[in-house]
Amino acid sequence: MLREGVGKGGKHLYPVMPYTAYTLLNDKDSLAIKSYLFTLTPRTIKAPENKLSFPFSQRWSLVFWNWLNNENKRFVPAEDKSAEWNRGAYLTEALGHCSQCHTPRTITYGLSKKAYAGTVQMGWYAYNLTSDKQHGLAGWSDAQLKSYLSTGYAKGKGPASGPMAEAVEHGLRYMTPEDIGAIITYLRSIPPQASGPIAQLMPAPPSQVDTEEHARGQKLFAQACSGCHLMDGQGRQSDWAALAGAHSVSDPEAHNLIQVLLSGTSLMTEHGKVSMPSFTGAYTPDELAAVSNYVIAHFGGKLTDVSSAEFKK
Numbered sequence: 301m302l303r304e305g306v307g308k309g310g311k312h313l314y315p316v317m318p319y320t321a322y323t324l325l326n327d328k329d330s331l332a333i334k335s336y337l338f339t340l341t342p343r344t345i346k347a348p349e350n351k352l353s354f355p356f357s358q359r360w361s362l363v364f365w366n367w368l369n370n371e372n373k374r375f376v377p378a379e380d381k382s383a384e385w386n387r388g389a390y391l392t393e394a395l396g397h398c399s400q401c402h403t404p405r406t407i408t409y410g411l412s413k414k415a416y417a418g419t420v421q422m423g424w425y426a427y428n429l430t431s432d433k434q435h436g437l438a439g440w441s442d443a444q445l446k447s448y449l450s451t452g453y454a455k456g457k458g459p460a461s462g463p464m465a466e467a468v469e470h471g472l473r474y475m476t477p478e479d480i481g482a483i484i485t486y487l488r489s490i491p492p493q494a495s496g497p498i499a500q501l502m503p504a505p506p507s508q509v510d511t512e513e514h515a516r517g518q519k520l521f522a523q524a525c526s527g528c529h530l531m532d533g534q535g536r537q538s539d540w541a542a543l544a545g546a547h548s549v550s551d552p553e554a555h556n557l558i559q560v561l562l563s564g565t566s567l568m569t570e571h572g573k574v575s576m577p578s579f580t581g582a583y584t585p586d587e588l589a590a591v592s593n594y595v596i597a598h599f600g601g602k603l604t605d606v607s608s609a610e611f612k613k
Contacts, residue, residue, distance in 0.1 A: 302330050303372055305362065312362040315369070320411070321397030324375040324390070369410030388486030391479055396471075401426040401463065417493035424462045425496070425555040427547050432492035439499075445484045450475070452567045453539050456501050458546020461556060461565040461576070469568045497551035502533065502544050503601030517594025520587055524579065525595075533599050540567060540574045543599050550600030554592050558610050561588050585611035 301307050305319040313319065322330075350357060366372075375394055377386040392398050404412045404419040418428035418435070430436040437445065440457065448454035452468040460468050472480075505514075522531065528541045533549075535541035543549050548556040559565075564578040579588060585608035592606040 302333075305366060305370065312359045312366075314359075314362070315365070315409070318397040318400045320370045321394055321400055323370060323372050324394035326374055329395070365408065365410075368408055382485075384482045384485050385489065387479065388482035388484070391475075392483050392486050396483070398429070402429050414493055414495070416487075416490050418496035420555055421463070423555065423559050424464075425547070425551060425553075426464070428493060428496040429487055430490045430493045431488060432494050434498045435494055435496045436490075436492060437487055438492070442481075442484055445487070446477070446480055449480050449483065450477075451569060453542070453569075455539070455542075456545040457499070458542060458544065458548065459540040459574075460567060461548060461560055462563075465565055465567040473568075497547055497553075497600075497602075499545055499547045499550045500601060502599065503550075505597045506601060506603050508603060509597045513590060514594055514597060517590040517592075518598070520583070520591040521594055521598075524583065524591065528576075538569075538571065538574055540569060543595070546599075549595050550602055552596065552602045552604045554596055554604060554606045554610075557592055557595060558606065561592065562611065580611065585609070 301313065302319055302322040302325060304323070305313045305315060305317065307313050325333075355361060375390050378389070381389075399411055399415060401421050402416045402418060404414050404417055406412050416429040416436075419426055428436040431438050433439060440448075440454070444454035444457055448457060448460065449468065449472050451473065452460040452465055459465070475483075521529075528536055528538075529543055530536050530541075533543035535543070548560065551557070560576055561579050564576050566573055566575040583591075588611045589606045589608040593604055596602050596604045596606070
């Protein structure tokens with residue numbers, strides 16, 4: 301199951317179960333996962349019915365998908381790299397399966413050659429993790445990366461949200477400082493790819509902004525958002541409310557900002573759970589579009605044209 305995506309009775313699993321990453325796991329760690337799972341209390345819960353449309357409903361076709369996209373090989377340490385780099389590569393590629401979200405997909409939905417260049421997944425933007433200076437992690441210090449991976453927040457870079465917040469809450473925050481450091485060492489070595497939004501620390505709003513729409517968005521932000529985020533985006537009481545430097549407020553297409561306003565987000569921190577609620581029940585699509593355009597212009601320094609249609613989908 302972990303290596304070939306084949307479950308009990310020869311049933312092929314869909315690669316939403318990331319076996320194309322878990323296939324890199326060694327025997328010891330694979331069996332350790334089994335040992336842990338077998339300590340959990342048994343539950344009898346009926347699995348939801350598969351509602352995929354044709355041809356995706358045909359599991360047998362995954363035989364051919366695996367030929368193209370699953371090498372079914374174990375991780376082999378690189379002899380010319382340090383022990384820390386190899387540890388980081390194993391954690392990132394196998395156990396963390398970070399590439400499954402942060403690498404663009406091919407036409408067959410396998411991973412492309414643009415490793416960690418960033419891409420949209422289920423409406424959320426998984427950002428560029430390469431060593432690119434503008435789009436990637438070269439502009440992050442090691443201290444910022446350690447803080448972000450272990451707490452979901454880095455000063456000057458904003459908080460994690462959506463699926464990344466879940467990754468921090470349910471996994472990354474339990475890792476040792478040594479393993480977090482190893483992941484950073486590996487990420488630093490990934491060749492640069494220039495793609496995705498460029499986050500800046502509190503840039504000046506663009507001069508070409510529509511002043512009437514900007515004023516409307518500003519009024520809505522003051523009414524609905526400033527209580528937690530403050531008008532300067534520095535965050536009230538909690539660092540996780542800070543907007544300054546966050547990718548989500550400097551993406552001209554506003555992928556993650558839209559998703560947060562639509563569905564909300566939350567993260568367990570050392571101070572307890574911090575939450576951002578959905579705003580679709582209290583504000584109209586037109587109002588959410590206006591505040592989105594204001595936030596990206598004011599905090600991201602980018603001109604954008606988020607449409608109310610994005611909040612009607």
